[in-house]
Amino acid sequence: MASHRRPKQTSRARVTVLTATAAAAVALSAQAAQAAPAKQSVKSVKAKVDALYEQTEQATEKLNGAKAKQEQLQKQVEVIQDEVARQQGELNDLQDDLGALASAQYRSGGIDPTLQLFLSADPESYLDKASTIEALSTQQAEGLRQIAEKKRSLDQQKAEAASKLSELDRTRTELSRNKKAVQGKLAETQKLLNSLTAAQRAAVAAADVRGVGGEHVNLGNDTPASGRAAAALAAAQTRINMPYVFSHTGPTSFDCSGLTMWAYAQADVKLPRMSQDQANAGTRLTMSQLKPGDLVIFYGDQHHVGLYAGNGMVLHAPHSGAFVRYESINNMPFQFGVRV
Known part of the structure; x- marks a missing residue:
């Protein structure tokens, strides 16, 4: 007797797998067609590569400029810092000298000059001392003037050093940015070359050997x-x-x-x-x-x-x-x- 069983139905899971496989195959085919560089002529790819190389060199020259500026600023900062240290030393010496003068003046002229003359047993000796005190006062005034000038000069040098250090910091930031730009262009160029077939890469390389x-x-x-x-x-x-x-x-x-x-x-x-x-x-x-x-x-x-x-x-x-x-x-x- 003939069998009246229904034909075996494909399970839902199997249908899902087959559908997914077919969809993946279509997607991969489309992706391959999209990624395949075969449609690009060697001439067009070479033009893109040349443009990227030119952009890389432009970025490289900016990098070179930032590096040269950094080196120049670094030298300027070192010179200014050396000058600041020298002037600070001179200022310290002037202040020490002024302190010594003040101490000497106090020791010799701590009593009122009129009372010193009244009490002095030797007026001529007092007058000699008085002229010394006056000379010390004049020298002290000159020392104060030199200290004031040295402080002004030192403040200017410190301000210039601070300005150069700030500029140096900005240049270092620019240097880092330019370096990343160069590396980015090189990576972009390599990515384009890697997308080619071996034959295409050889053709591009041959086209590049103009020299x-x-x-x-x-x-x-x-x-x-x-x-x-x-x-x-x-x-x-x-x-x-x-x-x-x-x-x-x-x-x-x-x-x-x-x-x-x-x-x-x-x-x-x-x-x-x-x-x-x-x-x-x-x-x-x-x-x-x-x-x-x-x-x-x-x-x-x-x-x-x-x-x-x-x-x-x-x-x-x-x-x-x-x-x-x-x-x-x-x-x-x-x-x-x-x-x-």
């Missing part, structure tokens, strides 16, 4: 404008292929202005720390006036600097993840050159 190291570079036959420019360029050339590290000034890693500052230091020339300040460190030049060893300033806010190497090539520290290298001067927005 070359120290071999097979035609720098032409132009000569530097000065011995210090020649020495600076020669020093920088020994740093080729060394890494860019934000806020570093050598000798084995650099940011852009750190490299130029270090290179010129080897020629006994002290450049400012920031590229914006280096832009004002000498005579400005057009592109056609550039000679090897001249500084080259890039971007409208002057946040990048390199050394002109000759034949349209610049030697510079490009950005995080890159190395000191030669690169065409036309790869970045040229502003002007600077002859130091």
Whole structure:
């Protein structure tokens, strides 16, 4: 006899599991489609990476400025504090001298001068003592005047020290904020690169190698404008292929202005720390006036600097993840050159 049992129904729990699994699969597919960088061209990703590197360097230059200001303020505070200590010592000496004068005057002139003359058996001796007392009084008055002047000067120095310490504290806060900004931009750049496939990362890296190291570079036959420019360029050339590290000034890693500052230091020339300040460190030049060893300033806010190497090539520290290298001067927005 045929069975008349109803077909077995799928349990509610099983339906729930299947539905949830299907929903998760759809969600994962949608998420994967959304996260997949394949739809982004290497060119567009490279443009985003370049923009982040530029923002990182802008933040780095602000960091460099805050560090330079901190160092300058620290030195100023130390000088002022030393001066305060010196003047305090001088004030203490003046006060001690005045106390000694007061004691001597009291011992010699504690009795009314008229009564002293009346009681004196030797008027001439008294008159000699009286002139000494008058001299002591004059000296005491001069001591009081010096103490008052020294106190005024000391108060001014203390006020200046307090002001510099307050400014130093604000600069340290700015330094911390700028450092976080640099680290944030670097993390953002790395996150973007990590979202790419290995093939895409390789393509972006290949697209970034616009410059070359120290071999097979035609720098032409132009000569530097000065011995210090020649020495600076020669020093920088020994740093080729060394890494860019934000806020570093050598000798084995650099940011852009750190490299130029270090290179010129080897020629006994002290450049400012920031590229914006280096832009004002000498005579400005057009592109056609550039000679090897001249500084080259890039971007409208002057946040990048390199050394002109000759034949349209610049030697510079490009950005995080890159190395000191030669690169065409036309790869970045040229502003002007600077002859130091």
